[in-house]
Structures are given as C-alpha cells and as structure tokens.
Amino acid sequence: MIEPAPLVLVVEDEPAMTRLLTSILGEGGYRVFAVGTGRDAELQASSRAPDVVLVDLGLPDRDGIDVVRQLRTWMTAPIVVVSARGRERDKVEALDAGADDYLTKPFGAGELLARLRVALRHAARGVAGAPAVLDATDLRVDLERREVRVRGEVVRLTPTEWKLLAVLVRHAGRVVLQATLLREVWGKAAESQGLSHYLRVYVAALRRKLEQDPSRPRYLVTEPGVGYRLRDDADLAP
Amino acid sequence: MAEPRPDDPVAPPAEPRPAFERASTSVGRTRPREGVAIAAAVGAIAVATGLGWIAEHADLKESVPLIYVVAIVLIASRAGWRVALLGALLAVLANAYFFVPPAFAFPTKPRDLLMALAFLVVALVVGTMTARLHVYALVADRRARHAEALRGAARALARVEREDEVLRVAASRTAAALDGEAHVVVLAADGTVGDGVGPAGAVALPPGEAAAVVEAVGRGAAVHWEEPDTDAAVVASPLAGKGRGFGALVVRRARSQGWNEEGLALVEGMARVVADAYERVRLAGVAQRAELESRTERLRSALLSSVSHDLRTPLAVILGAATHLADRGDDLPLARRTSLAREIEREVDRLNRLVANLLSMTRLDAGAIRPSKEWQPLDDIVGAVAGRSERLLAGRPLVVDVPADLPLVPIDAVLVEQVLINLLDNVAKHTPPGTEVVVRARAPAATEVVVEVLDRGPGLASGEVEAVFERFRRGADSAPGQGVGLGLAVCRGIVHAHGGTLTAANRPDGGAAFRFTLPLDGPPPPDPRRDLADLDEGDAVEGSGT
Numbered sequence: 169m170i171e172p173a174p175l176v177l178v179v180e181d182e183p184a185m186t187r188l189l190t191s192i193l194g195e196g197g198y199r200v201f202a203v204g205t206g207r208d209a210e211l212q213a214s215s216r217a218p219d220v221v222l223v224d225l226g227l228p229d230r231d232g233i234d235v236v237r238q239l240r241t242w243m244t245a246p247i248v249v250v251s252a253r254g255r256e257r258d259k260v261e262a263l264d265a266g267a268d269d270y271l272t273k274p275f276g277a278g279e280l281l282a283r284l285r286v287a288l289r290h291a292a293r294g295v296a297g298a299p300a301v302l303d304a305t306d307l308r309v310d311l312e313r314r315e316v317r318v319r320g321e322v323v324r325l326t327p328t329e330w331k332l333l334a335v336l337v338r339h340a341g342r343v344v345l346q347a348t349l350l351r352e353v354w355g356k357a358a359e360s361q362g363l364s365h366y367l368r369v370y371v372a373a374l375r376r377k378l379e380q381d382p383s384r385p386r387y388l389v390t391e392p393g394v395g396y397r398l399r400d401d402a403d404l405a406p
Numbered sequence: 407m408a409e410p411r412p413d414d415p416v417a418p419p420a421e422p423r424p425a426f427e428r429a430s431t432s433v434g435r436t437r438p439r440e441g442v443a444i445a446a447a448v449g450a451i452a453v454a455t456g457l458g459w460i461a462e463h464a465d466l467k468e469s470v471p472l473i474y475v476v477a478i479v480l481i482a483s484r485a486g487w488r489v490a491l492l493g494a495l496l497a498v499l500a501n502a503y504f505f506v507p508p509a510f511a512f513p514t515k516p517r518d519l520l521m522a523l524a525f526l527v528v529a530l531v532v533g534t535m536t537a538r539l540h541v542y543a544l545v546a547d548r549r550a551r552h553a554e555a556l557r558g559a560a561r562a563l564a565r566v567e568r569e570d571e572v573l574r575v576a577a578s579r580t581a582a583a584l585d586g587e588a589h590v591v592v593l594a595a596d597g598t599v600g601d602g603v604g605p606a607g608a609v610a611l612p613p614g615e616a617a618a619v620v621e622a623v624g625r626g627a628a629v630h631w632e633e634p635d636t637d638a639a640v641v642a643s644p645l646a647g648k649g650r651g652f653g654a655l656v657v658r659r660a661r662s663q664g665w666n667e668e669g670l671a672l673v674e675g676m677a678r679v680v681a682d683a684y685e686r687v688r689l690a691g692v693a694q695r696a697e698l699e700s701r702t703e704r705l706r707s708a709l710l711s712s713v714s715h716d717l718r719t720p721l722a723v724i725l726g727a728a729t730h731l732a733d734r735g736d737d738l739p740l741a742r743r744t745s746l747a748r749e750i751e752r753e754v755d756r757l758n759r760l761v762a763n764l765l766s767m768t769r770l771d772a773g774a775i776r777p778s779k780e781w782q783p784l785d786d787i788v789g790a791v792a793g794r795s796e797r798l799l800a801g802r803p804l805v806v807d808v809p810a811d812l813p814l815v816p817i818d819a820v821l822v823e824q825v826l827i828n829l830l831d832n833v834a835k836h837t838p839p840g841t842e843v844v845v846r847a848r849a850p851a852a853t854e855v856v857v858e859v860l861d862r863g864p865g866l867a868s869g870e871v872e873a874v875f876e877r878f879r880r881g882a883d884s885a886p887g888q889g890v891g892l893g894l895a896v897c898r899g900i901v902h903a904h905g906g907t908l909t910a911a912n913r914p915d916g917g918a919a920f921r922f923t924l925p926l927d928g929p930p931p932p933d934p935r936r937d938l939a940d941l942d943e944g945d946a947v948e949g950s951g952t
Contacts, residue, residue, distance in 0.1 A: 256820055274754065274758055364780055364781075365780060365781040365814055365931050368782040369814070372785055372810075375789070376810065383808060384793050389790065389793065390789065390790040392790060393819060
C-alpha cells in the first residue's frame with residue numbers, strides 16, 4: 169500500500185499567495201487544503217488532521233499567534249508560521265506559542281519546501297526519538313558517543329560548547345530561540361540575567377571549530393533577532 | 407542654613423503686604439535665639455558697666471556713656487531692634503544707677519534726670535538705627551541670593567528642550583531656592599487641572615489645590631493659603647506667557663517658616679522664568695513640527711517622482727519575464743526559461759530591499775526605530791550578512807576581516823545587518839563586476855568599534871562625499887532603475903540611532919571606503935571568552951569522546 173502524500177493545511181488570506189503555495193507544494197509532493205481565516209483553520213485542522221500547518225501571521229479575522237496558541241492546545245502536528253521581515257518579535261512570540269519554525273516573507277520555493285521537510289521529519293521522530301546523530305557532508309555529531317568530527321577529524325569542545333551543540337543537534341534544521349538555548353545550556357536563571365551575549369560568544373567559538381569559514385557559516389547560522397539554526401544537508405539543498 | 411529665616415528677630419524694613427500678613431506674623435514663634443540674644447545683651451551691658459567702673463577710677467568719668475553707646479551698637483548690629491531697645495534701656499538705667507551721683511541710687515535732681523533722658527534718646531536712636539542697618543544688610547544679601555537663584559534657574563532652563571523637563575527642572579530649582587516643596591501644574595487644553603510635575607516627575611495634588619491653581623490663573627495673581635493638617639503654608643503663583651495663564655508654580659513650606667515679601671517675590675520671579683522657558687520650548691516644538699511637516703511634504707513628492715521610475719523598472723522586468731514564460735514557455739529552451747526566472751528573482755530581491763529601506767526610513771522619520779541593543783560579537787552579524795549577500799554581490803569576492811578578539815558591541819543585530827546589506831548593495835551598484843570587497847572591523851579605542859566597507863570601484867566624485875547620504879540621491883554613475891537612493895540615508899539613520907557616525911571617503915589607493923562607528927557605551931558585560939581558555943583545559947575530561 170502506498171502511503172498518502174502528507175497533507176498541508178495552508179492558512180493564508182491572500183488568494184494569489186494561496187494559489188502559488190498550492191502550486192509549489194503540489195509539485196513538491198504534498199496534498200494541500202487552504203483556508204483564509206483563523207476560524208476555518210481550527211475547524212479544518214480538527215476535521216482533516218493535517219500533517220503540517222502553514223500559518224500566515226497576518227490574518228484578517230484573528231491574530232495569527234492566537235491561532236497558533238489555540239491549535240497547539242490539542243494538536244501535535246508541526247506548525248510553520250509566515251511573517252514579514254522586521255517583525256522578529258512576532259516570530260519569537262509565535263515560536264513561544266508553539267510554532268515549530270518560521271519563514272520570512274518573501275521566501276523562495278526551496279526554502280519553503282526545506283522548512284516543511286524539516287518540520288515533518290521532527291514530527292515523525294517524535295519527542296522521544298530526537299536524533300542522536302547529525303550527519304552532514306563536512307560535519308558529523310554523535311550525541312551518544314559525545315563525538316564531533318569536522319571533515320573526518322575529531323574536534324575537541326569545551327563542556328559548554330558541547331551542551332550548546334547538543335541542543336542544536338536535537339533541533340537540527342529548526343530554529344532554536346535564544347531564550348531556549350540560554351535556558352538549556354546555562355539554566356533557567358540565565359534567561360533573566362542578561363547573559364544573552366554568552367550565547368553569541370559561544371556560538372562564535374563553535375563556529376571557529378566547526379565551520380570551514382567561520383565568517384560565513386554554513387551549518388550554524390544566525391537568525392537575527394530570533395535565534396540560531398543548525399542546518400544539515402537536507403536544509404542546504406535548494 | 408544660610409537663608410535668613412523670615413522669623414529672624416529683625417523687623418521687616420517695609421510693611422508686609424496685607425494679603426500675606428497673617429502668614430508672616432501669626433505663626434507661633436519659638437524664639438530660642440532671642441533668649442540667647444537677651445542674655446548676651448544683659449551680659450554686654452554688665453561688661454560695659456565694669457569697664458565704666460574702671461574708667462571712673464582712671465578719672466575718665468566722661469567716657470562712661472560712650473562705653474554704653476558702643477555696647478548698644480554691638481548689641482544692635484547682631485541682635486534685632488527689640489533686643490537693642492532693651493539694651494538701651496538697661497544702659498540708661500545702669501548709667502543712672504552706678505555712675506550718676508549719688509552712686510548706687512537713681513538720681514533725683516532734675517538736671518540729672520534730664521541728662522538720663524537725653525542719654526535714653528541717644529541710646530534708642532543709635533540702637534534702632536544700627537538694628538535697621540543690620541536688617542538692610544540681611545535683606546540685600548537675601549535679595550542678591552534670590553537674584554542668583556533666578557539667574558541660575560533661567561540658565562538651567564535655557565538648556566532644556568523638552569516641555570516635561572522644563573517643568574521638572576523648574577520644580578527642583580524652585581524647591582532648592584525656597585527651601586520647600588515645589589511643583590508645577592499645567593492646565594489641560596480644556597482648562598482642567600491634572601497632576602503636578604515635581605522634581606522627580608508627576609505628583610498628585612492635595613485636595614483643594616486644584617481650585618487654588620484655577621483661582622490663581624484666573625486672577626493672574628498669586629494665591630496663598632495654609633493647610634492646618636500638614637502644617638504648611640502654600641503659595642500658587644500663576645504661569646503666564648504672552649497670552650493668558652496656563653498653569654501655576656506651587657510652593658509649600660512649613661508654617662513656621664512662613665512667607666515674607668522676598669520669599670513671595672522669589673516665587674513670582676521663578677514663575678516668570680518658568681513661564682518664559684516653557685513658552686519658548688512649546689513654541690520651538692510647534693516650529694519644529696511645522697518644519698518637519700514641510701520637509702516630509704518635500705520628501706513625499708521626491709519619493710513619488712522616483713517611485714514612478716525606480717519601482718516600475720523592476721516591475722516591468724518581472725512582468726515581461728513572467729508573461730514571456732507564461733505565453734511562450736513551452737517553446738523556450740530550459741536554459742532560457744531558467745534565466746528568465748532568475749531575472750525575476752533578482753528584480754524581486756531589489757524590490758524587497760527597496761521596500762525594507764522605505765519602511766525603515768518611514769520609521770526612522772517617525773522616531774519609531776529604537777535599537778534594542780544587546781552586547782554581541784560583530785563577527786556573528788558580519789557572517790550572516792556574508793552568507794546572505796552572495797547573490798547581491800554577483801561574484802565580487804568578499805573578504806571578511808573581523809578579528810576574533812574584537813570586543814562585544816551593544817547593537818541591534820537586525821538593524822546593523824541592514825546597514826551592512828545596504829552598504830554592500832551600494833558597492834554592487836557602483837563597482838565593476840569581479841572587484842574585491844572588504845568588510846573590516848577594528849576597535850582602535852576602548853570606546854568604539856569601527857566598521858569599514860571597502861571597494862575597488864571608481865570611488866566618489868569630489869563633492870559627493872557628503873551628498874551620498876541624502877535621500878533620493880543617486881550617484882552620477884548610477885544606471886537607471888538602481889533604487890531610489892534611500893539605502894545610505896537609512897544606514898546613516900540606523901547608525902545615528904546607535905549613537906555612531908557614518909562617513910564616506912576615497913581610499914588612497916583607489917576605491918571608496920564607507921566607515922561607521924558603534925560606540926561601546928555602558929560597562930561591557932563580563933566576556934565569557936576569558937573563561938573559554940580556562941575551560942579548554944578541562945575538555946579532555948568531557949566531550950572528548952572517550
């Protein structure tokens with residue numbers, strides 16, 4: 169029996185954007201159901217059980233962040249939000265409300281498909297099955313053996329660098345909020361103690377060890393104003 | 407406290423104003439200082455008597471009254487007129503009792519009584535005159551200090567540019583000059599009274615004060631009352647500029663301090679100074695808004711005229727490429743279709759940057775961009791920009807030169823990224839393909855980090871160095887459709903919002919250099935990089951894969 173193509177619930181009020189998304193996703197191997205309001209999004213999410221939901225934060229009837237929060241109360245399928253540049257606070261808020269990732273408008277087709285691919289991969293693994301190994305072309309991280317190899321060579325990390333990398337690997341491909349990283353690496357108090365610059369300094373240190381050209385990171389990328397993302401080869405594909 | 411208190415045991419040199427008489431005289435007086443003065447006066451007369459006794463025995467009997475006069479002058483110049491009168495009386499009595507024969511009894515002969523009376527008149531006149539002089543000196547001193555307080559307040563207020571700050575400075579200056587609590591009340595546009603503004607900000611008005619303020623403004627004269635529960639004496643002096651009154655300066659003092667004429671004159675003087683400053687700032691604000699409006703209007707028309715050209719060019723390319731693909735896509739070879747699609751992609755990138763800059767410019771103009779600064783390493787942002795600008799630079803090699811030990815910088819990452827993208831976009835517009843671009847950062851001083859974007863293009867024409875930052879300004883060499891010239895203006899706006907400067911220059915060996923500074927203001931946070939070196943020692947224990 170052939171497994172049916174994953175269903176994407178598109179929540180978008182601009183007809184032109186909906187048409188384009190339907191076309192790109194259809195050709196990308198997804199089934200698409202599109203709604204134009206937050207109210208319909210909730211109705212269809214419960215009746216159609218989509219595999220992933222794509223929500224534009226600028227909806228006519230309700231705040232997109234509320235839609236995310238509402239869906240998250242009962243739904244486990246991944247949610248990817250779409251928002252404009254310069255609205256980084258909205259993105260952080262949406263991720264806090266339970267969204268799994270975000271796309272900045274305007275985005276390319278490749279970026280859209282990569283985000284959905286990563287979101288579905290994480291959902292398939294579930295919480296318990298977080299990946300223990302990240303295997304990219306030049307970078308291999310094995311969480312169980314506590315081993316990092318860059319182009320085959322073992323790289324030594326400090327304990328803090330290791331903790332930071334481990335969190336990123338567990339969320340590989342997805343954006344991780346600054347606040348989440350601070351909490352998981354330095355503890356609950358770090359968030360409120362203004363230690364966010366620690367994070368940046370350790371990210372820079374990690375890049376010097378992991379990236380071929382630390383000034384142009386390929387794997388550990390900054391999402392300005394939001395957080396960091398550890399990309400693997402699946403994300404790097406166009 | 408240097409300020410002479412109004413209840414100093416001296417007589418006011420002039421009649422107090424009836425309206426305030428109650429406050430300056432009815433206050434219960436505790437006079438520890440007058441008791442001391444009386445004791446000192448009695449002592450002085452006793453000493454004078456002693457000296458008189460010595461003089462008598464030295465056969466200088468005629469000088470005894472003179473000794474008493476000297477004592478009276480000394481008393482009157484230090485204590486008030488009432489103590490001086492007491493001293494004069496004592497001196498006359500002592501002189502009569504001890505020195506006018508018969509000794510140790512009061513004289514009875516008419517001639518001696520007449521002499522005593524004459525001496526009394528002299529003593530009284532000398533005493534009160536001296537006391538008066540003393541009062542005049544005190545008053546002159548106090549007036550000089552008040553004048554200085556007014557000048558100081560006027561100077562301080564002249565430097566202030568915001569209305570609420572005028573009120574705060576006014577309150578704190580008035581409170582300090584008058585040794586009381588002070589605040590300013592400004593009536594709302596509809597004439598109602600809200601909160602007052604004290605030295606530290608808004609203060610709620612005690613009950614009844616609002617009515618007094620309205621009365622003071624209505625009468626155009628100070629209103630004065632007492633508050634028995636707080637034991638305070640209060641004055642509300644109206645603030646009036648060229649037009650009608652718009653508020654009041656309220657000063658509250660302990661009732662024991664009370665109010666005399668100079669205190670009230672100082673409050674009124676302060677009120678005039680404050681009203682002038684407030685009026686000046688308010689008018690400046692109005693003028694500034696008018697100026698801003700006309701500038702916005704000019705900008706808007708400049709924008710409209712460039713929009714028709716510079717926004718429509720990429721739109722035309724997109725429309726052309728898209729319709730061509732739609733109509734003839736089947737007949738075109740794959741490479742041609744891809745190149746048309748990439749054409750669309752490039753133009754959309756350009757439109758996207760243009761829209762971002764237009765939005766930023768609007769928000770900068772409205773003062774809506776407030777950088778949310780966080781201490782971070784600059785290489786993080788430069789790295790993100792390097793990754794995102796490859797399509798933009800179209801094959802021009804980008805050299806990133808940011809030392810790893812550059813100090814952390816307090817910046818808004820999203821905004822500084824936009825500055826760098828715009829500067830690279832500018833390079834791409836004005837340099838031949840294939841020429842090298844360098845992004846370099848240095849910390850030449852402990853107070854700032856300097857970031858430079860260097861190219862090997864034709865450089866800037868003389869006279870263009872400053873003009874490049876003007877809005878809707880495009881370089882003479884710009885090809886059509888290369889943006890409306892907002893990018894560099896936005897850069898400057900963002901850098902200014904960070905407290906830095908952005909300048910352009912030509913490199914001595916060819917090419918242009920754009921250079922901006924980011925101040926390292928405030929104490930830098932602890933830099934964990936110092937700990938990194940220590941931690942590296944421990945990494946064999948953990949994370950090494952054993």
